[in-house]
Amino acid sequence: MRKNIKYKITILLSFLLMTTTAFETKRNDNSKIKPWHLGIQLWTFHLYPFITAIEKADSCKIKNIEAYSGQPIGGIYTDSFNVNMSDKSKIFVKTILAQKKMKLHYWGVLNPSGKKEWNKIFEFAKQMGIKVLVAEPLKEDLDYADSLAGIYSMKIAIHNHPKPAPYWEPQLVIEAMNKHPNIYACADIGHWERSGLNPVECIKLLNGKIIDVHLKDVDEFNNIDANNKILGKGIINLNGIFEALKKQKYTGQITIEHEQDWLNNVPGVKENVKWYSNEMNKLFSSNYR
Numbered sequence: 001m002r003k004n005i006k007y008k009i010t011i012l013l014s015f016l017l018m019t020t021t022a023f024e025t026k027r028n029d030n031s032k033i034k035p036w037h038l039g040i041q042l043w044t045f046h047l048y049p050f051i052t053a054i055e056k057a058d059s060c061k062i063k064n065i066e067a068y069s070g071q072p073i074g075g076i077y078t079d080s081f082n083v084n085m086s087d088k089s090k091i092f093v094k095t096i097l098a099q100k101k102m103k104l105h106y107w108g109v110l111n112p113s114g115k116k117e118w119n120k121i122f123e124f125a126k127q128m129g130i131k132v133l134v135a136e137p138l139k140e141d142l143d144y145a146d147s148l149a150g151i152y153s154m155k156i157a158i159h160n161h162p163k164p165a166p167y168w169e170p171q172l173v174i175e176a177m178n179k180h181p182n183i184y185a186c187a188d189i190g191h192w193e194r195s196g197l198n199p200v201e202c203i204k205l206l207n208g209k210i211i212d213v214h215l216k217d218v219d220e221f222n223n224i225d226a227n228n229k230i231l232g233k234g235i236i237n238l239n240g241i242f243e244a245l246k247k248q249k250y251t252g253q254i255t256i257e258h259e260q261d262w263l264n265n266v267p268g269v270k271e272n273v274k275w276y277s278n279e280m281n282k283l284f285s286s287n288y289r
């Protein structure tokens with residue numbers, strides 16, 4: 001009798017252990033799929049100096065920044081965000097970002113004119129803690145830029161301005177990435193829509209090679225002058241894009257680039273953040289308890 005009871009207890013404990021282990025495995029598998037970091041391209045606030053743009057981004061509760069070249073620093077600093085920034089300005093920018101717990105890992109869109117400029121860009125990026133250079137490289141510089149990216153442990157993300165820009169369609173980006181392991185894609189979905197391309201299909205073509213997404217919505221297809229819209233109020237299939245990115249196990253940044261109401265666009269950015277957060281909750285709800 002005691003043997004039977006002992007046997008039953010052993011079976012029960014084994015079953016509970018197996019159940020717990022299965023649950024833990026499932027939970028750990030799900031935890032690998034996380035919502036993407038939300039950032040903002042500071043071109044959204046290009047009418048203001050860098051320090052004001054940072055304040056605006058912070059007021060929208062965005063902590064990931066994609067800087068662009070040429071934005072005045074502001075305050076007592078007379079130079080701009082670029083490779084020629086003074087050491088004092090570099091220290092100031094890194095200090096204010098640290099105080100606000102913001103990360104500056106992306107910078108672009110860059111248009112280097114040759115190898116000498118690429119050298120300056122990588123050295124400046126290293127000093128600022130930047131990880132991804134969003135750019136439209138000259139095709140003759142691809143080998144050199146890719147090599148530097150490997151040396152500096154950075155990545156280059158090729159951006160697509162509307163046609164007839166050099167990388168306006170995915171196939172052109174794919175050709176540039178060929179045999180260049182450190183070159184990826186920055187998917188500007190609004191510009192694809194403006195160029196008469198289906199952004200969802202473009203995302204699929206660049207499967208696994210996207211590292212930045214410029215998130216926006218527009219009001220017209222195949223018109224390079226199409227107007228920006230609040231996310232979800234334009235014509236872009238944003239949810240289809242999110243689904244495609246999730247399927248690819250995307251791990252890069254989603255970067256809001258809001259291009260309307262330039263003098264008072266904080267309310268629009270906040271509306272975009274709220275919409276995006278709601279969509280992410282729905283998209284990833286099955287992975288969280």
